[in-house]
Amino acid sequence: MAAINRDDVAHLARLAHIEMSAEELDRMAGELAVIVDSVKSVSEAAGDDVPATSHPIPLTNVFREDVVGHTFTAEQALSGAPDAYEGRFKVPAILDED
Amino acid sequence: MTDATLSFEEAMEKYDPVLGFEVHVELNTKTKMFSSAPNVFGDEPNTNVNEVDLGMPGVLPVVNKTAIESSIKIGLALNCKIAETCRFARKNYFYPDTPKNFQTSQYDEPIAYDGYLDIELSDGTVFRVEIERAHMEEDAGKLTHMGGAAGRIQGADYSLVDYNRSGVPLVEIVTKPIEGAGSRAPELAKAYVAAVREIVKNLGVSDAKMERGNVRCDANVSLRPHGRERFGIRSETKNVNSLRAVEHAVRYEIQRHAAVLESGQPVIQETRHWHEDTRSTTSGRPKSDADDYRYFPEPDLVPIVASREWVEELRATLPEPPAARRKRLQADWGYSDLEFRDVVNAGVMDEIEETIAAGATATVARKWWMGEIVGRAKNADVDPGQLGVAPATIVELNQMVEDGKINNKMASEVLDGVLAGEGTPAEIVEKRGLAVVSDDGPLLEAIDAVLAAQPGVADKIRAGKLQAIGAIVGGVMKATRGQADAGRVKELILERLGVEG
Numbered sequence: 087m088a089a090i091n092r093d094d095v096a097h098l099a100r101l102a103h104i105e106m107s108a109e110e111l112d113r114m115a116g117e118l119a120v121i122v123d124s125v126k127s128v129s130e131a132a133g134d135d136v137p138a139t140s141h142p143i144p145l146t147n148v149f150r151e152d153v154v155g156h157t158f159t160a161e162q163a164l165s166g167a168p169d170a171y172e173g174r175f176k177v178p179a180i181l182d183e184d
Numbered sequence: 185m186t187d188a189t190l191s192f193e194e195a196m197e198k199y200d201p202v203l204g205f206e207v208h209v210e211l212n213t214k215t216k217m218f219s220s221a222p223n224v225f226g227d228e229p230n231t232n233v234n235e236v237d238l239g240m241p242g243v244l245p246v247v248n249k250t251a252i253e254s255s256i257k258i259g260l261a262l263n264c265k266i267a268e269t270c271r272f273a274r275k276n277y278f279y280p281d282t283p284k285n286f287q288t289s290q291y292d293e294p295i296a297y298d299g300y301l302d303i304e305l306s307d308g309t310v311f312r313v314e315i316e317r318a319h320m321e322e323d324a325g326k327l328t329h330m331g332g333a334a335g336r337i338q339g340a341d342y343s344l345v346d347y348n349r350s351g352v353p354l355v356e357i358v359t360k361p362i363e364g365a366g367s368r369a370p371e372l373a374k375a376y377v378a379a380v381r382e383i384v385k386n387l388g389v390s391d392a393k394m395e396r397g398n399v400r401c402d403a404n405v406s407l408r409p410h411g412r413e414r415f416g417i418r419s420e421t422k423n424v425n426s427l428r429a430v431e432h433a434v435r436y437e438i439q440r441h442a443a444v445l446e447s448g449q450p451v452i453q454e455t456r457h458w459h460e461d462t463r464s465t466t467s468g469r470p471k472s473d474a475d476d477y478r479y480f481p482e483p484d485l486v487p488i489v490a491s492r493e494w495v496e497e498l499r500a501t502l503p504e505p506p507a508a509r510r511k512r513l514q515a516d517w518g519y520s521d522l523e524f525r526d527v528v529n530a531g532v533m534d535e536i537e538e539t540i541a542a543g544a545t546a547t548v549a550r551k552w553w554m555g556e557i558v559g560r561a562k563n564a565d566v567d568p569g570q571l572g573v574a575p576a577t578i579v580e581l582n583q584m585v586e587d588g589k590i591n592n593k594m595a596s597e598v599l600d601g602v603l604a605g606e607g608t609p610a611e612i613v614e615k616r617g618l619a620v621v622s623d624d625g626p627l628l629e630a631i632d633a634v635l636a637a638q639p640g641v642a643d644k645i646r647a648g649k650l651q652a653i654g655a656i657v658g659g660v661m662k663a664t665r666g667q668a669d670a671g672r673v674k675e676l677i678l679e680r681l682g683v684e685g
Contacts, residue, residue, distance in 0.1 A: 101476055103278055122618040137244040140271060140481035143376060147491040152213050152250035155220025156234055163230040163238060163347070170346055179340035 090118045186464070188443040189588055192367075192435060195407070195442035202415050203434065204404035207377060209355045209384050210323060211254045212391045213396075216351035217322045218245030218288060218485075223353070224588065225396055229346035233382025237351040239284030245484055247272075251353040252295070252488060254389035255320050256498050258355050261383045261505065262315050266495045271483040272294045273321070280345050281324035291479040294319035301383075302507065303375045305368060306529050308521065313566035313613040323352035360416065368440060369405075377401050381427075382506045394426050399487060401430055405437040407445060416441070421465050424458045433458045436465060500568040502550060517546035529681040530558045532568045535575070535587040542575035552578045556599055577602055580609045588669040594618045620669040624676060627668055629659065629678055636661035646681050653677055 092115040099106045099114075107113065160173040171175040190198075213565040216223050233241045259266050273291035299315035300651050307310045326349050331341030355379060366371045381399045392398050394587040407420035409631070437456065444451050455468035493550035493558035504512070514524040514532065517540070527533055532553040539549035553568065581595045590598065590613060601612035613619065635642045653674060660673045679685070 097476075101276075101478065141483070141486055143486070144267075145486040147384065148486050149249035149252070150215075150220065150246040151249050152215050152579070153220065154222045157221050157231060158233055158235075158238075160228060160230040162235050173231075174328070174344035174346050175280070176609050177343050177345055179331075179343050180279065 090122050091115060094118075186441050187352070188434070188447070189439035190442035190446060192439055195438050198365075198409065199407035199416075199440050199445065200412075201365060201407050201436075201440055202408065202409050202418075203365060203369055204371060204418070205357075205359045205362075205373070205376060205406075205407050207357045207380050208400045208402075208403040209258065209357065209380070209390050209392075210398045211251055211353040211355065211389055213248055213250045213254065213353055215248055217248055217320070217349055217353035220570055221351065221470070224348075225391075227348055229348060230400050232348040233350065237347055237518045239282070242658050245288065247291075247485060247488070247611050248353060251320070252490075253498055254353070254387070255295050255318070256490060256495060257389055257502060258301065258357070258384060259318050259504060260495070260499050262296065262299040262301055262318060262357065262380075263385055264296035264299030264315055264318060266490050267297065267488075268295060268492075269293070269487050271487045272485045273479045274482050275321075275477045277477055279324075279345060281327055282350065283325070283347060287321060287324065288482055289321035289479075290319035295490070299377055300375070303372060303379050304507070305371055305375055308526070309368075309523060310455070311365065311368075311372055311375075313362055313372075314654050316358045316360045318355050318357045321354050322355060325350040350683060351473050356668040367461055370431045370435040372576050373403060373434040374427050376431045377507070380428050383452075386503055386509075388503070397425065397638070400425055403430060403434055403437070405434055405441060406436065407441045417453050417466075419451065419454055419456050419460050421456040422468065426460075426532050429458060432463050433465065436463060440465070457530075498599070507604075517550075519546070521549065523550065528556065530568060532558060535569050535573075539575040539578050543579045544575070548582050549578065556596055560599075560603070571601060573599070577609060584609060584613065588620060589613065589671060590618055591620055591666065591669055593666050594620070620667055620672075622670075627673060627676055628680070629681055630660045630668075631656070631673065634663065635677070635680065642681060645677070645683060648683070650683070 092111055094109050095115045096106070098105060099111070164170040164173070164175065167175050191627070209491035211223075213223055215221060216237060217463050219234055221234045221237055222232045226230055236245050237414075244610050256266055263292065270290060270293040272288050273293075275289045276286045276289070281638070289519065294317040297316065299318070301315060303311045303313055305311060325345050325347040328344045329340035329342075329348075330344060360374075362369075362372070362376075373573040375398070381392050381394065384390040384399070394400075397542050401424045403421045403424055404418045405421070406416040408414065408416045419437055421433045421437055424430050441451050445554040452470060454470040457468050458465050510524075510533070514521075517524075517536070519527065527536060527550065530553070535557075536546070536549045536553050539553065540546055544552075552573075557573050559573060561571045564571060577599070581590075581598060584590045584598075585592060585595050594613075598609050598612045600620065601616065602609060606612050620685055638655060638659070641652050641655050645656070655669055656677050657673050660677075661668055661670060
């Protein structure tokens with residue numbers, strides 16, 4: 087795994103909509119590099135015969151039957167909305183995405 | 185701003201199109217993919233939602249078993265392999281159509297992969313489209329942009345969000361690059377989407393209504409000079425939501441790309457928006473580093489294991505595939521290849537099947553649908569099936585003709601009456617005073633007059649040239665202003681001339 091650099095952190099911060107100062111970027115690049123290195127050590131310890139783990143518990147096929155359950159009223163759904171209009175969430179128009 | 189285009193013919197002369205499609209199919213499960221909220225179209229905004237659909241903190245999604253089964257069925261119908269194990273993944277992005285800031289989707293482990301679909305074009309040519317994958321995901325909420333130009337994001341002041349659609353189960357079907365379609369690319373595009381729609385409808389896993397967004401198509405188009413292996417740069421036209429639009433959008437993009445390439449410029453890799461009103465696309469968003477979705481395995485959902493037993497059980501429930509059904513129906517009905525293709529292209533195969541089920545013969549059903557109804561539908565600019573002709577109406581009209589109560593010309597008039605909402609065929613016949621002249625007296629009078637006027641024809645019939653009888657029948661029909669039963673007239677003419685029919 088390649089070490090993480092300051093540009094990577096800036097890129098991630100932008101994707102995650104997190105505003106970071108130059109100092110924060112420098113500090114975070116260092117902290118994340120430690121984490122990336124730690125993950126690298128774990129990867130080295132696990133041989134090729136150990137598959138990547140996405141879930142620690144060996145469970146599969148946890149399903150629900152297709153039966154209708156509870157719903158919110160529009161009023162309940164919108165109760166935590168910063169802004170609403172005619173039963174819908176009102177959000178700023180985001181122009182740079184489609 | 186209008187983009188320059190080259191004529192389609194010139195574009196084809198110079199370039200070879202390569203296509204690719206992403207078709208999203210909304211499943212018609214009762215509930216959503218990961219929540220028990222109802223999957224219903226058209227309800228009051230934000231009423232078919234619960235905490236899972238709204239992405240509240242700490243909620244736990246649970247997979248809808250029926251949605252998995254429907255997805256496997258779609259994979260099987262597309263001749264795909266079904267993954268023994270697959271996982272959901274988070275596709276991370278910020279946009280108000282998802283309240284979670286990620287869409288639960290599948291990334292490197294789709295539930296179905298490596299399939300194909302044989303597409304029959306209008307002239308019977310079969311074109312194989314390879315399927316790369318079919319993966320499961322959830323639909324997003326619906327945004328309405330307010331202010332500015334109506335409904336368009338450009339210049340909008342704000343957007344309103346309805347999350348009823350959020351979490352509706354989707355299967356996204358992705359093709360491999362489709363090469364070699366040449367000038368038939370637009371037609372193939374339409375036929376491919378039509379075939380996918382037919383398959384999911386036939387499986388009963390989707391309502392498959394394009395006008396409701398149950399089936400949505402993103403069309404990728406690129407051009408390369410003839411003989412070059414490497415693909416050109418593609419555009420992706422989003423949400424092309426009718427079969428006609430798919431054909432038009434692919435055709436337009438081919439013409440636009442050709443003009444860009446002719447001018448010496450590179451095509452920009454971007455999304456394009458289709459506009460039905462102008463039948464053209466406009467530039468959407470160029471590919472950027474914001475398209476870094478940082479997929480990772482969904483920690484809240486455990487892997488799906490599709491045992492071979494389960495897959496075979498599901499395979500055993502699959503209905504007859506549409507292509508096999510067409511073959512069977514053609515054989516049952518005894519139509520020629522040309523007759524059957526015309527029926528399919530006119531979009532009346534299901535209607536003819538229903539009409540036959542209602543009691544008509546295959547010949548009668550085809551005569552009515554192809555001869556009477558398709559033309560009327562075209563004039564009204566609707567699909568023949570939507571014109572409002574019930575199979576029972578056709579059976580009733582045909583029975584009246586066979587019983588000699590009315591003739592074909594009158595039957596056509598009665599059909600107009602039915603479509604105008606004047607009542608049942610029987611009521612219309614009554615109201616309009618339509619009935620063939622069944623009294624032989626006036627018929628014989630007319631026959632004698634026509635025979636006398638055409639002695640040469642009468643001699644031919646006497647001499648056994650029975651096909652000549654048409655001229656006399658025509659004359660009698662004219663004399664009775666179409667009120668006679670042509671069959672009865674024929675009998676009487678033969679009787680009059682002493683000829684065995």
